[in-house]
Amino acid sequence: MKSFRNSRPVHLTAYATILAATLAFGYAGGAAAQQADASGTVGGTTTDDTSAGNTNGGGMPQVQQQGDVSFVSGGVGLDESKALLGAERQWPLALRFTQRSGEYVADVRVQITDSHGASVLDTTSRGPYMLVRVRPGRYSVHVSHAGVDKTSAVTVGSNGSARAAFIW
Secondary structure, X not given: OEOOOOOOOEOHHHHHHXXXXXXXXXXXXXXXXXXXXXXXXXOOOOOOOOOOOOOOOOOOOOOEEEOOEEEEEEOOOHHHHHHHHHHHHHOOEEEEEEOOOOOEOOOEEEEEEEOOOOEEEEEEEOOOEEEEEOOOEEEEEEEEEXXXXXXXXXXXXXXXXXXXXXXO
């Protein structure tokens, strides 16, 4: 037993017991938090469309699917912005949403139609960047934010390098 002046005696075995219990609780809590759901997804569900709990790593938001079109949107945080900008070259179509002041815009309604007017994508962007995997072709991108609608015609070539920026 060890004693310090003006203090009660300290039992090292008591500290060891408390430390062991704390560690055990921490590991058990972490294991419970990491348990997979029925689909095998850890940290969310397969229908989870938020960037939290994504399985892509590196700050990349969750990839979503609508029909045969894959897309990802976000970029509110620095990690997410860097990840989306870094991945931009791997996606056929990249969209960016900002205000005239340069501030980023989120919650933008995005509707993409093909050259025949058929809907290809109808969703809401969760941040200032949206990457879309579409087949080569001509598309109309219709966006809406704060009651203001904008449209841009884009052509996705076989190299898949179409970009469009929308400024409010």
